Amino acid sequence: MGQPCQQAPNGEVAVRGPLFWFRDDPSHADGAAAVVYESDGVVLCRDGHVLATGPWPALRGQVDMPVHHYPNHLITAGFVDAHVHYPQTRILGGHAGGLTDWLERHAYPEEERFSDLEHARSTAGVFCDKLLSNGTTTALAFCTQHPESVDALLTETSARGMRMVAGKVLMDRNAPEPLLDGADHGYEVSSALARRWHGHGRTGYAVIPRFAPACSPAQLEVAATVRREHPGVLVHSHIAETTEEVAQVGRLFPDRDGYLDVYEHHRLTGPGTVLAHAVHLTSAELARCKDTGTALVHCPTSNLFLGSGLFDLPTALDPAQPVTLGLGTDVGAGTSFSMLTTLGAAHQVARLRGWSLDPLRGFYLATLGGAHALGLADHVGSLAPGHEADIVVLDPAATAPLARCTDRAESLTDLLFGLAVLGDERAVHATYVAGHQI
Numbered sequence: 175m176g177q178p179c180q181q182a183p184n185g186e187v188a189v190r191g192p193l194f195w196f197r198d199d200p201s202h203a204d205g206a207a208a209v210v211y212e213s214d215g216v217v218l219c220r221d222g223h224v225l226a227t228g229p230w231p232a233l234r235g236q237v238d239m240p241v242h243h244y245p246n247h248l249i250t251a252g253f254v255d256a257h258v259h260y261p262q263t264r265i266l267g268g269h270a271g272g273l274t275d276w277l278e279r280h281a282y283p284e285e286e287r288f289s290d291l292e293h294a295r296s297t298a299g300v301f302c303d304k305l306l307s308n309g310t311t312t313a314l315a316f317c318t319q320h321p322e323s324v325d326a327l328l329t330e331t332s333a334r335g336m337r338m339v340a341g342k343v344l345m346d347r348n349a350p351e352p353l354l355d356g357a358d359h360g361y362e363v364s365s366a367l368a369r370r371w372h373g374h375g376r377t378g379y380a381v382i383p384r385f386a387p388a389c390s391p392a393q394l395e396v397a398a399t400v401r402r403e404h405p406g407v408l409v410h411s412h413i414a415e416t417t418e419e420v421a422q423v424g425r426l427f428p429d430r431d432g433y434l435d436v437y438e439h440h441r442l443t444g445p446g447t448v449l450a451h452a453v454h455l456t457s458a459e460l461a462r463c464k465d466t467g468t469a470l471v472h473c474p475t476s477n478l479f480l481g482s483g484l485f486d487l488p489t490a491l492d493p494a495q496p497v498t499l500g501l502g503t504d505v506g507a508g509t510s511f512s513m514l515t516t517l518g519a520a521h522q523v524a525r526l527r528g529w530s531l532d533p534l535r536g537f538y539l540a541t542l543g544g545a546h547a548l549g550l551a552d553h554v555g556s557l558a559p560g561h562e563a564d565i566v567v568l569d570p571a572a573t574a575p576l577a578r579c580t581d582r583a584e585s586l587t588d589l590l591f592g593l594a595v596l597g598d599e600r601a602v603h604a605t606y607v608a609g610h611q612i
């Protein structure tokens with residue numbers, strides 16, 4: 175195995191080895207053209223961007239920078255975690271029943287600690303370390319109600335040069351008092367944070383009404399207003415994670431025609447809206463997400479951990495009209511920071527639905543698909559020239575079971591399937607952020 179030895183200060187590097195990446199969704203009619211695979215490829219990086227990607231024999235003449243050679247590995251675009259809670263970094267595996275019990279016993283008490291800037295700062299550092307050691311270079315993250323929690327995270331990700339979209343949580347009911355804020359306060363603080371952070375380097379802002387049960391109609395209006403006043407800011411929330419939550423939303427919003435209609439009524443759907451879970455959406459609601467360009471995020475380890483239900487992946491990915499879909503760890507209800515583990519769980523959920531997730535489609539969702547969900551497909555999720563040089567180097571022999579599985583692989587599909595079902599943080603050999611190896 176070649177070990178990286180040197181790197182020019184401006185991030186000039188050539189990352190060489192077997193590589194694959196996506197131009198498009200591989201399940202489209204011309205799927206074969208959607209995936210690029212080079213058995214001996216190279217990605218040339220300069221000034222944080224991909225300069226060229228292709229076969230080593232064709233590009234070697236252009237290589238005037240240090241070469242990091244990984245002949246026994248697999249190079250691809252850095253992963254995109256489309257739904258994660260950074261304040262929940264320290265509470266993975268907290269014992270509880272379903273969602274409400276878990277929120278009350280683990281998530282809310284931990285989030286109350288983020289009024290302390292030092293706690294927020296140190297957790298942000300651990301969170302970034304965990305993302306990067308898992309090959310995740312872009313994320314859409316919840317912070318807490320406290321503006322300090324947003325500043326702590328985005329200061330940390332900016333210092334590391336990472337792509338991050340994050341925001342303050344908005345809640346004004348049905349949660350502990352210290353985590354609530356009134357609509358006026360939520361508007362002022364969210365607006366100030368959006369002005370400070372949106373478009374600052376590689377940072378984006380998301381307005382985050384936590385979920386309909388914790389937001390009054392006035393608070394949802396605040397979210398819509400902040401989005402309207404700051405073009406490009408995302409809306410990030412949860413939807414239809416559990417049947418109890420869906421029933422509660424029916425009671426809280428009796429004039430609305432279902433959960434999705436609550437968000438639609440308040441102008442919180444459409445392109446730029448990213449909704450996690452969607453386990454219990456009706457087929458009409460799923461179709462409406464497709465029609466409006468509302469992105470959904472599948473969070474399988476979380477759904478299995480909390481027993482929330484099995485996301486209807488076959489309908490969501492119906493090639494006739496696929497919903498815009500990303501994959502999320504949903505840490506801390508999700509049980510791993512690893513997008514490989516998340517892919518393995520997505521496979522299990524698909525099987526329990528009587529379906530199979532094509533591994534190529536799975537890795538697309540974990541990279542370019544997630545980038546589409548976040549409106550960042552021109553920037554990340556791909557090794558195409560012009561994209562930001564966020565790269566992960568996977569080790570398909572990282573553990574003995576994985577090595578044996580890799581040995582038997584006859585195709586890229588076999589190799590990726592093994593990485594998804596047996597891989598985790600140990601299978602991430604190296605991560606590059608904007609051309610810099612971490």
Ligand code: GUN
Binds near residue numbers: 277
């Ligand atoms: N719904 C509202 N808040 C949360 C949260 O923190 N985690 C999950 N999984 N679902 C939620």
Ligand code: ZN
Binds near residue numbers: 257412450
């Ligand atoms: Zn969540």
